[in-house]
Amino acid sequence: MLASLAVRAAPVAGAEASGGTVTEDAASLYLQNCASCHGVNGEGGVAGPSLKGVGAASVDFYLRTGRMPLGAPGQRPQRQDPIFDDEQIRALVDYVVGFGGDGPEIPQVRAGGDVRRGWELYVANCAACHAATGAGNAVGGGNVAVGLGQATDVEIAEATLIGPGAMPRFALSQEDRDALIAYVNYLRTAESPGGAPIGGFGPVAEGFVSVVIGLTALVLVALFVGRRSHEGEPGSPLPADALTEAAVDEAAATRAGEGRA
Ligand code: HEC
Ligand code: HEC
Structure with a gap:
């Protein structure tokens, strides 16, 4: 199904080559890959929710983590390689935001957050689902709180803002978000005491x-x-x-x- 979507996306490259504007590209990308489920104007339908007011953060997160476009109605969104490049993602984000409503913007992240503060926040808010190690966990109802080994800094910030799937949203200050990101990065890189990483999460x-x-x-x-x-x-x-x-x-x-x- 993914393959067929990719094939259907192919003519868009042609439109670009023949001098189509960014807006036209975005429109055809959207119509070919999203409209069948989310509606021509993002109004939603049987196979997908309305995209009005989900915000740039949500569209960016779902596209960058490859969760969208969903392969088929009824599937569960899953993290995988994105099928769009940076430029296409930016175009789609703008296009969907253009449907109206005011959801969260793509958050800014700063390096150098306070790891200790991040640890406190992580233990209090995230560990129950993603495990103390960040390795992830089943959280009931067939939902899986995926491991945090892959998400980029921006994706982590976006996830806390939008609460994908069964995850709640978190109202965090920028400082706290940066601290969390610093701690998640620490979880990934910290060496295990024996010198050998255990399951990728020392x-x-x-x-x-x-x-x-x-x-x-x-x-x-x-x-x-x-x-x-x-x-x-x-x-x-x-x-x-x-x-x-x-x-x-x-x-x-x-x-x-x-x-x-
Ligand atoms: C086969 C149907 C299908 C297709 C195609 C599809 N989506 Fe979705 N989309 C869904 C469903 C179903 C959900 C709800 C998933 C969930 O919450 O578990 C969803 C959720 C989303 C969300 C999150 C909405 C929110 O409430 O935050 C965004 C953003 C999104 N889709 C964007 C897109 C974009 C952009 C495309 C095209 C590139 C696309 N989708 C293609 C079915 C689809
Ligand atoms: C109630 C359980 C729950 C809690 C609490 C929770 N999450 Fe999640 N989280 C999830 C689930 C479930 C997903 C997968 C959603 C999906 O794929 O649709 C997820 C996805 C993510 C992702 C996306 C990972 C990827 O690679 O795509 C990140 C990042 C994330 N969570 C970070 C956090 C952080 C940081 C916290 C604490 C502030 C947190 N989560 C708290 C359940 C939870």
């Missing part, structure tokens, strides 16, 4: 190991504090200096070192 193991190290350190501290409070008590099973502060530090440092090695 931080699963990294998070796990840091919990283990953290707990070990806590247990050591608890042991130490426990001993100290028994110091001098008659019948205390161990000499007071059995576990010195230095020994605790050294043990913790060794463990931490092992974890990072």
Whole structure:
């Protein structure tokens, strides 16, 4: 079905070559690839929702992630290679926005967001569906919160604005959006503690190991504090200096070192 759509899109290139304006190209792209489901004027129909007021962010997201055009009515939109190039996507975005309504614009993103803040936001808002690692998850009703390994920065921002499919929308400040993007990028690139990425998302193991190290350190501290409070008590099973502060530090440092090695 995708192949046949691509074939049907072919004459458009001809229109371009014969000096067709951008508007004409956009119109024929839309009529050939979208109108059958979304209506000639984006009014919607049995096979697709109205596109009035969905906003540039939505059209851009659905086209760049290859979710649209849908291959056939009744299919579920899925992330795949886009069938349009940049220029065609821009033209289609403008064309659909021209149907009216005022949905969200394509968001601006800035590099260098606050990763720690992004982590907080991610854990609170995204991890339940996309998993702590970003690897994705089934979220019920046959919906899948896809892995976050592929989305570009702009696509991440767009997704939070438009809430594709079963995903809710999030009202985030630009700073918070940039922070989330920085954290999602961190999830992708952070190395796993063993040096070998695990399933493409190292931080699963990294998070796990840091919990283990953290707990070990806590247990050591608890042991130490426990001993100290028994110091001098008659019948205390161990000499007071059995576990010195230095020994605790050294043990913790060794463990931490092992974890990072
Ligand atoms: C075979 C039918 C079909 C075709 C062809 C199709 N769409 Fe869709 N489109 C749908 C359906 C169904 C949905 C709703 C998907 C969902 O929400 O799970 C949708 C959703 C969308 C959305 C999201 C709307 C929103 O509420 O945010 C956009 C944007 C969109 N389509 C744009 C396009 C464009 C642009 C084209 C042409 C390049 C296109 N679609 C072609 C069926 C189609
Ligand atoms: C209720 C579950 C849910 C929550 C919470 C949620 N998402 Fe999603 N998300 C989804 C689903 C489902 C999809 C796939 C939608 C589709 O394909 O139609 C998705 C898709 C995405 C995509 C598109 C990925 C791609 O490669 O195309 C991104 C990016 C994304 N989500 C980011 C986020 C971020 C960031 C948060 C937190 C602010 C978040 N999501 C919270 C369910 C959720």
